[in-house]
Amino acid sequence: GDPQVRGPGRRVAEKTSGWIVLTHNLLLFKNMNVKRILVWGVVEGLAVLGLTQCLVACRERAEEPAPRIVNIINFVRQTEPRPVNISDEDLFLTTLRQVELLEKHRLRGTFLLQYDALLNPRYQELMRRALKEGSEVGGWWEITQPHVEAAGMTWRGAYPWDWHANVGFSTGYTPEEREKLVDVYMAEFKKIFGAYPTAVGSWFIDAHTLQYMADRYRIVASCNCRDQVGTDGYTLWGGYWNQAYYPSRKNAYMPAQTPQEQIGVPVSWMPGGDPINQYDSGLGLPAQGVETLEAAYTEGGGNPVWIDWFFDMLTDGPCLAFQYAQVGQENSFTWPRMRRGLEYQVAVADSLSRAGALTVQTLSESGRWFKERFAETPATCIVAMKDSKPAGRKTVWYDSRFYRANVVWEDSTLRFRDIHLFDERLPSAYLTQPGTSTQCLYTTLPLVDGFNWSSTTETAGLRLVEKMADGSWRPVPVGMPAAGETAPGELTVTTPILAGGSCRMVFDERAIRIRLTENAGKEYRFVLTTAPEKALPFTAIEPQCVRARIGDLDYRAQCTAGTVGEEEAADTFLLMPDADGSLTLDETGAGETADTTADGQDAVPETVENNDALADDTAPAEQPAA
DSSP states (O other), X not given: OOTTOOTHHHHHHHHHHHHHHHXXXXXXXXXSOHHHHHHHXXXXXXXXXXXXXXXXXXXXXXXXXXXXXXXXXXXXXXXXXXXXXXXXXXXXXXXXXXXXXXXXXXXXXXXXXXXXXXXXXXXXXXXXHHHHTTOEEEEEOOOOHHHHHHTTOOOOOSSSSOOSHHHHSGGGSOHHHHHHHHHHHHHHHHXXXXXXXXXXXXXXXXXXXXXXHHHHHOOOEEEEEOSXXXXXXXXXXXXXXXXXXXXXXXXXXXXXXXXXXXXXXXEEEESOBOTTTTTTXXXXXXXXXXXXXXXXXXXXXXOHHHHHHXXXXXXXXXXSSOEEEEEOOOGGGOHHHHHHXXXXXXXXXXXXXXXXXXXXXXXXXXXXXXXXXXXXXXXXXXXXXXXXXXXXXXXXEEEOSSEEEEEEEETTEEEEEEEEEOOTTXXXXXXXXXXXXXXXXXXXXXXXXXXXXXXXXXXXXXXXXXXXXXXXXXXXXXXXXXXXXXXXXXXXXXXXXXXXXXXXXXXXXXXXXXXXXXXXXXXXXXXXXXXXXXXXXXXXXXXXXXXXXXXXXXXXXXXXXXXXEEXXXXXXXXXEOOTTSEEEEEOOOOBOOSOOXXXXXXXXXXXXXXXXXXXXXXXXXXXXXX
């Protein structure tokens, strides 16, 4: 690793460099017999014991069930109208520096181009340079004036690129117009680079466009925005938190539950966020702050201390199917703002990659890897037992194709901060018609929403409480939790109760199973509290069921062990365990609409032929498909 790199990149390299080289050489000499290998090992100055340890390490690495994957994705705009002092030349020089940074570390990244940048000969030349080094080039799906006019339509924006949702994104166009925009981009891309792109990303892409790209042009990977509220007028909330998922044919932000209703393109989350503090940033306010790997922000990706903390969590924390993070920055922030953070992030990723602690891939490589291993969206988790801030909070995120759940520990208490259910039958507002608002909203099905149901003075959540001698209820004082995988796709989190006993939570694909071991007759329950006057989705609280409604979809969560009660004063619910301390919440998000068809989806279009880069689902380095 780079001796100048501090933090986990340096540490992991130091811990493992004693055997990495030998492991590599053993693989090269795998056809030699044992005697010759041992002789070669002595020549290298290694004892037999050291050789044995290397073989064991090599075998364990080969059997690694949960890789840690990093994509370096930089997306490229030709023009940025928002800060009036940013020129087109500033944007180009920023992308040039990003290409040079990857060349310095000999890493392969992904560059996603808006249509007008695609047409620019300077960007074309620069991207060919990046392709020669093994990077890939794909599409960035923000809609620009040249793009719209090339598709034979009238531009409605105020600038050549207008960031408002009704003109700058595919959701602002009819399904037929969206297909024209795709066809025009793909034709131009192939004319320039000789193949269609296999990766297309955006802050948000509608389901119709994504399905059309997959069916007709065989893209293999996409990426969208992390959870956020209000940033740039875009709200995406309640989705699959980090990693990647197969989206529903009706709603690209919603994970699908069944193969027949999913779009076969994995969508990954960008950029990597602070799993403890990003959620609460701006709590009670109309919009969130930004505490992510975005290198331009000093609260997160621009701060070397935060970067070290993040990569330590990424590489050392418990993991289920895989762990994932996206590094990179849009060129609109310009090189002076992002340089410090991005250079440090890429150096750390390089060092950790060389140490074998993570894998740096292009977006398309990760998409193919995902599709080869998972027929449906897998269960994943993020475990952060060390805070990036002095508060010392801890958190666990669990995601499956049926739900997401988040638990946070703070001030010696425990609460579910978030539970959202997923249902593939909930269509987005943009499935069959264009959005007319300058803002955009994507959501899933909330059961607990610790952000939107909070205020600046009251924090929402489903809290573990105990009954006191005077009949009042207070949060249960708890200790340090421990988390780990106990079966494929299953995460178990055990929290000691300071007065005695424990709270054991088992998250599997469909349910959360809780076991509370009581002490001296203590009575426990989970109680949902919210800020007053918040609009809540609940329609009925029944002994074994919480019912709710979003749009035209009724949904529910079943309590198959324990009992549901109603907090009448607050219009919320509480969960009471059985006599043995058991409590099970079935989170399959079962909706109750009669229609289960992919309403609004056209027939699958014919796949475009004669795309050399797609002939065997691989491509040489000089092709845009990595």
